Amino acid sequence: MNTDILNTSCEILSKLISFDTTSRNSNLGIVDWIEGYLADIGVQSTIVRDEKMDKANLYATIGPKDKPGIMLSGHLDVVPVDGQEWSSDPFDLISRDDKLFGRGTCDMKGFIAICLAYAPLFHQANLKTPIHLAFTYDEEVTCAGALTLIEAINSFPIKPAMCIVGEPTGMQVVTGHKSGFALLTTVTGFETHSSLAPQGVNAIEYACELIVFLRSMARNFEENGPFAEGYDIGFNTVQTGLIKGGSALNIVPRECIFEFEFRLLPDYDVAALRKQIDTFIENVLEPKMKAIHSEAGIKLEETLYMPGFELDPGDDVIAFVRALAARNDDIKVAYQTEAGLFAQNANIPSAICGPGHISQAHKPDEYVSIDQLDKCCQFMSRLLDRTSRQ
Numbered sequence: 030m031n032t033d034i035l036n037t038s039c040e041i042l043s044k045l046i047s048f049d050t051t052s053r054n055s056n057l058g059i060v061d062w063i064e065g066y067l068a069d070i071g072v073q074s075t076i077v078r079d080e081k082m083d084k085a086n087l088y089a090t091i092g093p094k095d096k097p098g099i100m101l102s103g104h105l106d107v108v109p110v111d112g113q114e115w116s117s118d119p120f121d122l123i124s125r126d127d128k129l130f131g132r133g134t135c136d137m138k139g140f141i142a143i144c145l146a147y148a149p150l151f152h153q154a155n156l157k158t159p160i161h162l163a164f165t166y167d168e169e170v171t172c173a174g175a176l177t178l179i180e181a182i183n184s185f186p187i188k189p190a191m192c193i194v195g196e197p198t199g200m201q202v203v204t205g206h207k208s209g210f211a212l213l214t215t216v217t218g219f220e221t222h223s224s225l226a227p228q229g230v231n232a233i234e235y236a237c238e239l240i241v242f243l244r245s246m247a248r249n250f251e252e253n254g255p256f257a258e259g260y261d262i263g264f265n266t267v268q269t270g271l272i273k274g275g276s277a278l279n280i281v282p283r284e285c286i287f288e289f290e291f292r293l294l295p296d297y298d299v300a301a302l303r304k305q306i307d308t309f310i311e312n313v314l315e316p317k318m319k320a321i322h323s324e325a326g327i328k329l330e331e332t333l334y335m336p337g338f339e340l341d342p343g344d345d346v347i348a349f350v351r352a353l354a355a356r357n358d359d360i361k362v363a364y365q366t367e368a369g370l371f372a373q374n375a376n377i378p379s380a381i382c383g384p385g386h387i388s389q390a391h392k393p394d395e396y397v398s399i400d401q402l403d404k405c406c407q408f409m410s411r412l413l414d415r416t417s418r419q
């Protein structure tokens with residue numbers, strides 16, 4: 030264990046945690062601090078702001094400017110602590126039993142702190158391959174930060190050759206994840222007294238018919254695939270997570286709103302899927318609804334799309350990141366990260382590897398263990414060694 034660099038990482042982590050960067054807040058405080066920290070060691074940052082100018086991404090290159098290099102990426106925002114019972118102040122880093130507690134310790138300021146602790150070493154090392162630090166806003170809500178940053182990166186004369194996203198994976202190497210696709214459904218029916226039910230259009234019941242259709246899609250995916258190796262759930266899934274409708278038992282409900290989401294294997298055709306649902310609505314459900322009341326119908330709105338990604342088994346990035354993590358294996362996961370966006374929208378092959386476990390994220394008393402931070406420091410030391418040599 031290299032205690033010096035670990036201690037420096039913990040000091041920086043303590044500073045990063047003290048900024049309440051819940052996604053709804055401005056993140057300019059933390060960005061200013063990181064920009065100042067990097068400037069002090071002689072590293073210039075590019076600040077890419079959002080339209081409202083109250084949030085920003087930070088991008089900084091250490092080493093030669095004329096080579097593609099390796100991007101280390103993390104998000105600066107954290108999920109809210111509202112309604113959670115914490116044993117201590119979530120924005121004050123507390124050390125207990127070889128664990129560091131605080132909002133964002135695991136997801137994912139621990140990784141960012143280590144990147145920053147190593148920044149002076151990268152800077153002094155006369156790197157042959159540049160390291161790019163890419164820190165974003167709004168990952169936990171819309172990924173707007175990554176999208177804005179990608180626009181900027183795509184305009185640079187030279188783009189990074191690969192990206193390592195430091196989301197918590199327990200320092201396992203993740204070489205693919207599913208895409209996420211969520212839709213909000215509004216079913217508009219026609220109200221009547223419940224004794225006249227056949228003269229009304231029952232929004233809840235039509236919603237249920239659509240949900241049953243989605244359920245049959247889920248069953249079909251589970252039974253007939255497509256299937257992929259390496260995932261905990263190796264096929265597409267769809268599930269309804271939220272539903273609301275009706276006002277009283279004796280009124281045929283006029284409105285029912287529900288939300289459902291797909292978790293899809295990378296490259297699965299989202300447009301074809303959407304068409305299947307639209308066709309069922311237009312050909313089967315709406316004609317029956319409109320026969321009773323012309324204004325009745327079903328409206329779908331896409332609320333989220335996060336692309337998936339998957340590296341080819343022979344891709345050099347896999348061997349490279351495995352070597353940094355000192356492992357011979359890699360896994361795929363069902364949750365989404367910015368890696369899918371970097372891969373799809375910026376064409377940068379990406380892998381995920383970072384300290385902490387996803388099961389510790391987003392919870393009260395979120396923590397990262399010292400052991401995980403140490404493993405990440407070792408990962409970074411190997412990266413320093415590689416990039417100094419070639």
Ligand SMILES: [Zn+2]
Binds near residue numbers: 104136137168196197
């Ligand atoms: Zn995260």
